[in-house]
């Protein structure tokens with residue numbers, strides 16, 4: 092047997108499904124030097140405060156409307172603590188959609204809840220507050236967490252109504268929706284806390300990071316306390332907490348990212364526009380999704396059925412086009428959540444395997460866009 096394996100030949104250059112681009116080192120340097128000078132490295136230092144102020148301004152909020160966190164998951168756990176506290180024996184469930192990233196379920200477990208998996212609506216891909224208003228397990232729910240799927244923003248109004256009707260508090264997992272909510276903060280930012288993620292794979296990033304956002308600044312302050320061991324303004328722990336703080340180093344990345352944000356956003360939007368135009372030419376409209384319908388870092392194609400989905404996945408493989416089912420086939424299919432209490436998950440079962448994540452990046456070239464759409468169109472043709 093030969094020691095070296097033969098080179099792998101590819102019919103096309105690979106188009107990766109996601110290829111984040113963070114600010115280059117030289118743009119971080121001025122911020123890193125400020126850290127050197129201040130010798131403040133974490134614990135809500137000046138760079139974190141500046142980052143929070145700039146995010147707040149984007150969302151038309153006072154600076155106290157944003158609390159940064161070490162991750163979106165930590166932000167979500169802290170937001171749950173502020174509206175619902177930790178789980179109690181009587182209210183031990185956190186109702187979440189089965190169709191989400193595992194982080195949603197991990198965050199609720201961190202603060203003591205058992206995830207209860209509910210189904211999504213087939214067109215919004217979100218929990219439907221109307222359908223949940225008379226849910227049989229309502230009395231056992233400590234909190235409900237609608238998720239912004241692929242960054243598609245969750246409006247506040249129907250959930251405020253749900254809260255008022257049921258008395259069950261709500262937190263929104265809006266991990267990937269920041270780029271979209273800035274267009275209409277009045278619809279998407281309100282008293283219901285919104286947890287966002289600044290992970291490298293999301294639109295606006297600090298590498299790892301997150302934030303709690305709300306017009307209810309008392310709640311934001313309590314989230315900040317939870318993210319700081321339950322302490323605020325003193326060394327006394329006053330509530331359940333964790334170390335969920337953002338460091339000055341992550342804020343430095345975030346500030347450099349904000350300096351280039353207008354350009355990065357435009358780049359995402361122009362790739363999305365290129366995709367949209369190509370999709371229209373190939374009559375894929377209605378099945379193909381990019382920003383502003385969903386979050387900037389995603390492109391999605393919705394297959395008609397499982398047979399088309401299997402065929403499509405193979406076609407993408409063969410053509411060197413990266414793809415992913417970002418939320419797998421639902422949380423119920425993760426070994427760890429196999430026994431989670433749940434409703435019938437018919438829509439999740441139908442949507443999850445057929446909604447395919449496609450390549451998206453700020454520097455996706457027109458040729459790559461054309462290639463992806465051509466592969467989709469060719470594979471979809473026989474299912475028309």
Ligand SMILES: *Cc1c(COP(=O)(O)O)cnc(C)c1O
Pocket residue numbers: 162163164165191192194195238239241264266267287288289290299300301
């Ligand atoms: C990314 C993501 C999270 C987790 O955010 P992290 O910053 O990675 O902890 C939670 N929920 C959803 C829907 C996400 O997409």
